[in-house]
């Protein structure tokens with residue numbers, strides 16, 4: 459609708475996420491072992507209630523003959539219900555380290571932006587340049603890395619056409635995501651976690667100062683000399699098969715900087731095949747256009763999450779379970795878009 463009204467021009471999308479508290483108490487998020495201990499304590503409690511009931515019964519029998527109160531059996535019923543609920547939740551565990559909440563078993567312990575760990579959902583949104591939400595999603599996976607492909611695909615589907623450019627913060631950077639964007643012919647503006655750490659700053663001949671040219675598949679060293687592709691080696695790890703590319707310079711023996719650069723006769727650079735994608739991404743982000751495209755993320759996504767959390771005070775869900783929480787978050791996003799549309803149409 460926004461596109462038909464000329465309110466959005468979709469070329470670049472901006473992805474970001476925030477953690478929103480589930481409608482569940484942290485103390486009810488436990489491991490399988492902790493639930494097992496809880497079950498044992500409930501059994502103990504039931505035994506205690508039964509023995510108290512027996513004692514009360516015999517006292518009451520003496521006083522009231524055949525009459526008896528029903529408070530204690532109700533207590534047992536409550537404990538039995540709690541036991542059933544715990545047993546249901548225990549069937550969901552996949553490993554010993556996993557923690558599941560009893561009240562909302564879909565929510566997970568996640569660290570939020572302030573490094574606080576709570577029982578949360580990971581809420582993702584994709585915004586256009588005009589600050590309209592193009593796609594939203596709620597995930598139970600704390601890491602944003604897994605969200606990138608989900609959000610790009612949701613946006614493509616909502617718009618009925620593939621988007622071209624994607625900006626997101628370093629939380630979304632991974633070789634998998636760089637590869638995903640490359641294979642799907644999308645241009646990313648996603649810095650990697652080490653981009654600004656500057657571990658290579660005091661080493662002028664560090665590998666990071668060699669410039670990669672993806673068109674020619676070559677490197678240029680800091681002295682402007684060429685490193686050609688020399689060898690490709692195939693390697694295999696338990697998680698994936700990959701290839702390692704080795705690039706070799708040929709002008710090193712005559713180079714005045716050789717003692718600072720390499721102990722080998724010819725300097726080589728060894729990179730995993732996907733590192734080329736990372737280098738390309740860094741190169742793109744170093745250009746003025748790349749920097750501006752990346753900055754677009756700041757003034758599109760941050761106002762939305764800021765409005766949601768600080769203006770509306772929407773810091774926790776009202777509903778429980780992933781399905782309902784997804785609906786709740788989508789309604790918040792629709793409301794935001796409608797308000798924005800109203801404002802833009804009123805002033806146009």
Ligand code: SF4
Pocket residue numbers: 663679680681682683707709710713714715716719720725
């Ligand atoms: S030693 Fe070789 S790779 Fe290093 S700066 Fe000199 S020419 Fe370039």
